[in-house]
Amino acid sequence: MNIIFKKFPLSIFFILLLTACNLKQDESGNSNEIRVNLLLEDSKNNSFDVNKRRTKLLGAYNINNSLSNGTLKKELFLKIMDQAINLKDSTLFKSAYNSGLSLSKKLNDTLGIGESLSRFGNYYFLKEEFDSAYIAYNQAYKLFNKIKNNYNAGKMLYGMGAIKNNLRDYTGSEVLAFKAIELLKPLKKNTSLLFCHNLLGINFSNLKEYDKAIIYHKKALEYASKIKNENLYREISLNSLGLVYRATGNYKLSIDYFEKALRNTSLRKNDTHLYSIVIDNLTYTRFLNGDTLQLEENFNKSLRIRDSMHNVSGVVISKLHLAEFYASRGDSAKALIYTKNASNLAKSVDNHRDRLDALKLLAKLDKKNAPAYLEEHIALNDSLQAQERAIRNKFTRIQYETDEYIEETKRLSQQNLFISIIGGALVLVFALLYFIKRQKARNKELLLESEQQKINQEVYALMLKQQSKLEEGRLQERHRISEELHDGVLGKLFGTRVGLGYLTMGNTISDPEEFKSYLHEIQQIEKEIRAISHELKHDILISKADFASIIEQYVSNQSSLNNFNYTFNNNADLPWSAIEDEVKVSVYRIVQEGIQNIVKHAKATTVAISFNLTSESLHLTISDNGIGFDLKKNRKGIGLKNMESRISKLNGKITINSIKDESTSIIITIPV
Amino acid sequence: MARTYNVLIVDDHPLIIKAYDSALQHISKQDPNVNFNIETARDCDSAYQKITESQINDGIDLVFLDIKLPPSKDGKIISGEDLGLKIREEIDTVKIIISTMFDDNNRLHSILKNVNPDGFLIKSELTPDILTDAITTVLTSPPYYSKPVLKLLRKMSTTNFVLDSIDRKLLFELSRGTKMKELPNILLLSIAALERRKRILKELFNVVGKGDRALIDAAEEKGFI
Numbered sequence: 050m051n052i053i054f055k056k057f058p059l060s061i062f063f064i065l066l067l068t069a070c071n072l073k074q075d076e077s078g079n080s081n082e083i084r085v086n087l088l089l090e091d092s093k094n095n096s097f098d099v100n101k102r103r104t105k106l107l108g109a110y111n112i113n114n115s116l117s118n119g120t121l122k123k124e125l126f127l128k129i130m131d132q133a134i135n136l137k138d139s140t141l142f143k144s145a146y147n148s149g150l151s152l153s154k155k156l157n158d159t160l161g162i163g164e165s166l167s168r169f170g171n172y173y174f175l176k177e178e179f180d181s182a183y184i185a186y187n188q189a190y191k192l193f194n195k196i197k198n199n200y201n202a203g204k205m206l207y208g209m210g211a212i213k214n215n216l217r218d219y220t221g222s223e224v225l226a227f228k229a230i231e232l233l234k235p236l237k238k239n240t241s242l243l244f245c246h247n248l249l250g251i252n253f254s255n256l257k258e259y260d261k262a263i264i265y266h267k268k269a270l271e272y273a274s275k276i277k278n279e280n281l282y283r284e285i286s287l288n289s290l291g292l293v294y295r296a297t298g299n300y301k302l303s304i305d306y307f308e309k310a311l312r313n314t315s316l317r318k319n320d321t322h323l324y325s326i327v328i329d330n331l332t333y334t335r336f337l338n339g340d341t342l343q344l345e346e347n348f349n350k351s352l353r354i355r356d357s358m359h360n361v362s363g364v365v366i367s368k369l370h371l372a373e374f375y376a377s378r379g380d381s382a383k384a385l386i387y388t389k390n391a392s393n394l395a396k397s398v399d400n401h402r403d404r405l406d407a408l409k410l411l412a413k414l415d416k417k418n419a420p421a422y423l424e425e426h427i428a429l430n431d432s433l434q435a436q437e438r439a440i441r442n443k444f445t446r447i448q449y450e451t452d453e454y455i456e457e458t459k460r461l462s463q464q465n466l467f468i469s470i471i472g473g474a475l476v477l478v479f480a481l482l483y484f485i486k487r488q489k490a491r492n493k494e495l496l497l498e499s500e501q502q503k504i505n506q507e508v509y510a511l512m513l514k515q516q517s518k519l520e521e522g523r524l525q526e527r528h529r530i531s532e533e534l535h536d537g538v539l540g541k542l543f544g545t546r547v548g549l550g551y552l553t554m555g556n557t558i559s560d561p562e563e564f565k566s567y568l569h570e571i572q573q574i575e576k577e578i579r580a581i582s583h584e585l586k587h588d589i590l591i592s593k594a595d596f597a598s599i600i601e602q603y604v605s606n607q608s609s610l611n612n613f614n615y616t617f618n619n620n621a622d623l624p625w626s627a628i629e630d631e632v633k634v635s636v637y638r639i640v641q642e643g644i645q646n647i648v649k650h651a652k653a654t655t656v657a658i659s660f661n662l663t664s665e666s667l668h669l670t671i672s673d674n675g676i677g678f679d680l681k682k683n684r685k686g687i688g689l690k691n692m693e694s695r696i697s698k699l700n701g702k703i704t705i706n707s708i709k710d711e712s713t714s715i716i717i718t719i720p721v
Numbered sequence: 722m723a724r725t726y727n728v729l730i731v732d733d734h735p736l737i738i739k740a741y742d743s744a745l746q747h748i749s750k751q752d753p754n755v756n757f758n759i760e761t762a763r764d765c766d767s768a769y770q771k772i773t774e775s776q777i778n779d780g781i782d783l784v785f786l787d788i789k790l791p792p793s794k795d796g797k798i799i800s801g802e803d804l805g806l807k808i809r810e811e812i813d814t815v816k817i818i819i820s821t822m823f824d825d826n827n828r829l830h831s832i833l834k835n836v837n838p839d840g841f842l843i844k845s846e847l848t849p850d851i852l853t854d855a856i857t858t859v860l861t862s863p864p865y866y867s868k869p870v871l872k873l874l875r876k877m878s879t880t881n882f883v884l885d886s887i888d889r890k891l892l893f894e895l896s897r898g899t900k901m902k903e904l905p906n907i908l909l910l911s912i913a914a915l916e917r918r919k920r921i922l923k924e925l926f927n928v929v930g931k932g933d934r935a936l937i938d939a940a941e942e943k944g945f946i
Contacts, residue, residue: 536733536789539822543844544736550849551743570736 651675672714876944
């Protein structure tokens with residue numbers, strides 16, 4: 050019996066709670082949007098009758114369908130869904146739900162999908178199709194959890210807890226409520242926390258742990274005092290506390306709480322339903338407490354209110370209470386009529402639990418038919434239990450799936466971590482490999498460079514050697530000339546001078562013949578000096594040939610080693626010594642490279658090397674009559690690349706011509 | 722009193738031989754009492770032969786000796802300096818007039834010391850008058866030294882120390898720019914020994930702590946190079 054008392058107020062506020070967050074309104078937007086909002090407001094207007102409100106809502110839905118702003122449209126769909134639930138308009142709810150869900154999916158809006166699902170859950174919750182509601186809440190919970198929306202996730206947990214509570218799975222409900230509190234507490238969502246605590250209180254009272262139930266209801270009361278806006282949460286908690294105390298047998302306290310709830314004068318006006326419940330509860334408690342004053346009037350007052358609200362379940366409870374009251378007064382006929390009436394009413398609305406109570410009461414009142422009633426009671430109870438069990442199994446399955454899902458998520462996240470670690474490691478390895486490769490390449494380059502340096506040095510050394518040889522030769526030549534001058538010419542001059550001196554000692558030439566011979570001697574000396582001067586000039590002339598002679602020597606060595614003929618042509622307008630050493634070394638290396646290529650690949654019999662040195666540029670041509678090569682096909686070997694890099698360093702130009710099986714020529718021009 | 726001198730002129734240049742000849746004839750023309758019996762040689766071998774032959778004959782009184790001469794075939798006599806030594810060995814009374822183109826102190830010193838010539842003539846200094854004067858001086862009251870030689874002797878006399886031939890060679894080589902590294906091959910002494918000599922030389926020339934150039938400059942000033 051208690052269950053029903055609690056269920057209905059809970060459900061209504063529960064829906065209120067679940068929808069509360071979506072009431073924020075955006076006043077901006079186009080005229081259609083404003084129209085949708087206006088129609089929504091109209092549909093909420095209590096002064097219109099239900100059908101009119103439904104029509105207004107349908108209008109809102111239709112206009113909303115034509116809106117283009119996706120996010121806004123989705124928000125409005127959610128509002129329409131809420132309102133459809135309030136107005137109990139199933140068709141419109143389903144349309145709005147389908148539109149809202151597909152729109153959210155299209156927008157890839159997880160929050161929107163979750164919120165649509167939560168509305169779906171609400172809808173079925175109110176229809177008491179708990180398994181559908183549970184599935185919807187569960188799905189919504191998963192989505193909210195995924196996007197870490199703890200507030201909505203907590204609310205979904207609460208919804209599932211409420212369902213479990215309804216199905217008498219109190220421990221399951223307790224677990225979910227605690228989970229919900231865990232999520233909601235850091236967010237300080239007082240309303241939601243109030244409901245969670247209320248739920249816990251109900252659970253514990255059903256588990257007959259009344260101390261705990263009182264604690265949680267009192268906590269709920271605390272939260273209620275924290276909530277500033279006008280509401281009746283406090284009265285709900287007070288009613289709950291009253292019920293708990295009644296269950297413990299503490300009727301006095303229980304009555305106190307119910308009366309406290311009734312002290313709020315706005316209760317009757319704002320929540321007539323709750324008001325009727327509290328009055329019924331108060332009256333029944335007083336009846337249990339042995340009070341007699343105004344019991345019948347108050348029972349009937351509650352019954353009248355419930356009847357006027359078409360609250361069948363409430364009517365059933367009121368009638369059962371009245372039946373008990375009449376039975377206690379000994380008016381068993383009246384009691385029986387009320388009980389039967391209640392039983393039939395309960396049956397007509399499928400309110401099985403109240404019907405069970407009714408059957409129990411009937412068995413007690415109608416001793417004659419008691420076995421039949423008891424049998425019916427047992428059968429109904431069994432079938433209800435079976436049904437509940439089935440649903441609970443379903444929930445377990447869902448829970449299991451959820452656990453599995455969580456496990457899967459965990460596994461996937463672990464996998465993700467694993468993959469990212471491996472990926473990172475791979476990237477690191479590749480980076481390392483890349484660096485090693487680059488380092489290697491650089492090393493190779495350096496090695497090559499140092500090798501080239503070495504070769505350059507060799508060439509320099511060669512040139513220096515040549516230079517020093519030349520210098521030595523020149524020095525020797527100079528010594529020779531100096532000696533010649535010293536010994537030959539000077540001696541002769543001395544002899545002639547002294548001889549002539551003696552000849553002219555007496556102011557006359559004593560011997561003309563001898564004088565002539567001295568003159569002749571002087572002429573000889575002249576000739577000698579001329580010869581020496583020629584030698585000196587020659588000496589300078591040889592120095593002109595220096596660099597070219599190194600090259601020629603190299604080519605001639607190679608020709609004798611590798612059996613080819615060569616022609617060497619050196620047209621130098623300038624002395625080679627005027628050329629920078631860098632250029633000379635490069636030219637030497639290029640000739641070396643060229644000759645090496647010819648020896649290795651060309652199979653040439655004749656090689657021609659020619660230099661043309663002008664004041665502007667140095668031309669070098671190396672040509673052979675070998676087999677040639679295809680310039681396009683052949684990848685450039687390191688030799689050619691070296692040549693090119695050397696030439697480009699000197700701002701020069703290189704041209705390679707090759708005719709297959711005929712000749713190859715390399716023409717190089719370097720500015721001087 | 723008439724006197725006839727046996728003269729040997731050793732020079733590889735016929736013209737120079739002729740010049741000496743002219744000089745001797747000029748002297749005998751001036752002083753009829755003096756006659757010259759002239760022999761000539763143009764290389765070391767023939768000169769040495771003439772000298773040994775003259776022992777058998779009348780001997781030789783005067784030798785004109787050039788320093789730069791074609792060496793003997795056996796390679797034992799390579800210059801006039803060597804020949805001079807030989808002549809001094811063979812004939813102790815002979816008068817030697819050295820005439821040379823060289824005027825570097827080292828060479829002059831070496832010749833002075835080894836040959837101890839009665840006349841020392843530098844060819845570039847010579848004129849017919851000087852040559853005549855030189856020959857008569859050597860014949861009557863030797864020695865006759867040309868001006869560069871006298872200058873050298875003067876320098877040497879003012880120096881209160883004596884350098885041996887190795888020191889001189891060392892200085893000479895250094896002045897030619899020969900490296901210390903190469904010196905052991907030339908002077909046949911170890912580097913350490915040469916360094917020691919150099920140090921002592923620097924002390925003598927009062928250039929301690931200064932470079933080789935300072936040493937060479939000082940040596941040149943004192944006439945050792």
